[in-house]
Amino acid sequence: MKLLFYVPYYRPGGVERVIISLVMEFATNIEQVVLVASPSILNRLQGQIPSNCKVIYQPLTLVNYSYKNKLLGIVNKLNALAKRVKFDFLNSCKQNYYQNLVFEQIINKYNITHCLYAIANKTVPPAIKVPLFTISHDLFWHFSPLTYDQEYINKYDESLLKWLNKADGIITVSEKTKNDIVKLFPQFQEKIKIIANAGFIPSNKKSNIIINKHSDEIIFLFPSSFGIYKDHLTLVKAGVILAKEKKHNFKIVFIGKETDQILSSNINLSQQNSTKEYQNYIKELEIIYQNNKEIIDQHFLGLGYCSDEELEGWYQKSSCVIFPSRYEGFGLAISEAIVRGIPVIASDLNVFKEQVDLYQCSERVSFFGTQNAVELAQRIKNFIEKPIDILEEDKIINYQNRWNWEKVAQKYVELMDSII
Structure with a gap:
C-alpha cells in the first residue's frame, strides 16, 4: 500500500497526536506514506515525527506542468474578473479543480493506492481514482451543549453528507461518534467503521523539564x-x-x-x-x-x-x-x-x-x-x-x-x- 495521508488544516492537541501516531505506525505497516499538507503544517509535523525513509513530506502544490495547469490559469483569470463584479461563484469551482488536479498529480507521481484524510470537517471530498477514506473525530456542531447558527450547522452537515456519499469508508474514533452520524444519516450505517484511538506515548517518555512541587502536594x-x-x-x-x-x-x-x-x-x-x-x-x-x-x-x-x-x-x-x-x-x-x-x-x-x-x-x-x-x-x-x-x-x-x-x-x- 502507498498511502496519501492528507492534513487539510491543523489542530494542536488530540487530532495532532492522532496524526503523528498513525504516521509513525503506518511507516512500519505499509510500503510508503506520503504526508500531504501546507508547508507550515508539514514543517510542524516533520519536527515531531521521527525520521523514516518511508515517510515523504509533500506540499499541497502542483508537482508538474501540463495543459491542465494552463486551464487552471484561465480559471483564475475568470474568477478574478467575476470578483470585480461581485460574482464569485467560480471561486469554489476553482478551488475544487485545483485540489483535484494536485491530488491527481501526487497520486501519479508516487503511484498512490489509497487516500486518507486526517480530518474532513467543512471540506469537499476529492474526485480521485483510488479508494478514499476519512476520519471523523466528533460532531460537535450537533451534539455538544452549545448553540450554533443554522447556517454554521448546515455547512458542516453538507460536507459530511458529501463525504458519506463519496468516500469508500468513514472511520470514527468511537462508537459514540458513529452513533451520532447514524442519527443524522441512518442510510450510511454500513459505510461507517469504528477504530478507537489509543493513548499517545512519546518515543522518549522521560521529560527533562524540572517541575517544582511540594513533597506532600x-x-x-x-x-x-x-x-x-x-x-x-x-x-x-x-x-x-x-x-x-x-x-x-x-x-x-x-x-x-x-x-x-x-x-x-x-x-x-x-x-x-x-x-x-x-x-x-x-x-x-x-x-x-x-x-x-x-x-x-x-x-x-x-x-x-x-x-x-x-x-x-x-x-x-x-x-x-x-x-x-x-x-x-x-x-x-x-x-x-x-x-x-x-x-x-x-x-x-x-x-x-x-x-x-x-x-x-x-x-x-x-x-x-x-x-x-x-x-x-x-x-x-x-x-x-x-x-x-x-x-x-x-x-x-x-x-x-x-x-x-x-x-x-x-x-x-x-x-x-x-x-x-
Whole structure:
C-alpha cells in the first residue's frame, strides 16, 4: 500500500497526536506514506515525527506542468474578473479543480493506492481514482451543549453528507461518534467503521523539564485546551468547594490552549465566543475568581499551551488526571493517563466508558455526574484521603498491550486494503 495521508488544516492537541501516531505506525505497516499538507503544517509535523525513509513530506502544490495547469490559469483569470463584479461563484469551482488536479498529480507521481484524510470537517471530498477514506473525530456542531447558527450547522452537515456519499469508508474514533452520524444519516450505517484511538506515548517518555512541587502536594492534571464543553468551570467550582474545607494540600493544573487565561477577572477567549453560551460561561468564571482569588491562586495553575516535553513532565508529576467534559468525540487524555499508569477521575460520558471497556481498567477510573461540582469535589477528596497508586512499568505494559497505536494502524490498513 502507498498511502496519501492528507492534513487539510491543523489542530494542536488530540487530532495532532492522532496524526503523528498513525504516521509513525503506518511507516512500519505499509510500503510508503506520503504526508500531504501546507508547508507550515508539514514543517510542524516533520519536527515531531521521527525520521523514516518511508515517510515523504509533500506540499499541497502542483508537482508538474501540463495543459491542465494552463486551464487552471484561465480559471483564475475568470474568477478574478467575476470578483470585480461581485460574482464569485467560480471561486469554489476553482478551488475544487485545483485540489483535484494536485491530488491527481501526487497520486501519479508516487503511484498512490489509497487516500486518507486526517480530518474532513467543512471540506469537499476529492474526485480521485483510488479508494478514499476519512476520519471523523466528533460532531460537535450537533451534539455538544452549545448553540450554533443554522447556517454554521448546515455547512458542516453538507460536507459530511458529501463525504458519506463519496468516500469508500468513514472511520470514527468511537462508537459514540458513529452513533451520532447514524442519527443524522441512518442510510450510511454500513459505510461507517469504528477504530478507537489509543493513548499517545512519546518515543522518549522521560521529560527533562524540572517541575517544582511540594513533597506532600497532590497534583491533579486536566490536559485540554479551553472549550466550553470541556467544562473547566465545573472543575474550578469543585476545587473551590474542597479548598474551603482548609484540610487538603492539592493543586489543579490546566494545560492546553488558552488555559492560562481562564483563571482571571477579565477573561477574553477565542474559542466558541460566537455561541450563545459563551458570555454566561465566562461571566461565571470571572465571578468565581473575583470571590475566591486567594483560593484559586493557591490551588490552581493555568499554563496554556505547552510542548509535548512539558506535558510529559506534568504527567510524571501528577497523581491523578481529571477530565470533566460535557461532550467528547473520544477524549484522548483518558487513554493517555491509563497507558501511563495514572488514575483518572472523569465525567460519566459514554465515550469515556468505552475507553474503560477498551482497556479493561474500571479499577483505575472513578466517574462523577456531568456538571456536578459537589460530586466531583467529593471524588477529589476521596482520592486525596485514599489515593490510587501510580502503576509500576511492569503493570503499565499490560494496559499498553491491550490497545495501542500499532493495533490501531493495523486496523486502518486492514480496512483500507479491503477496498482496491
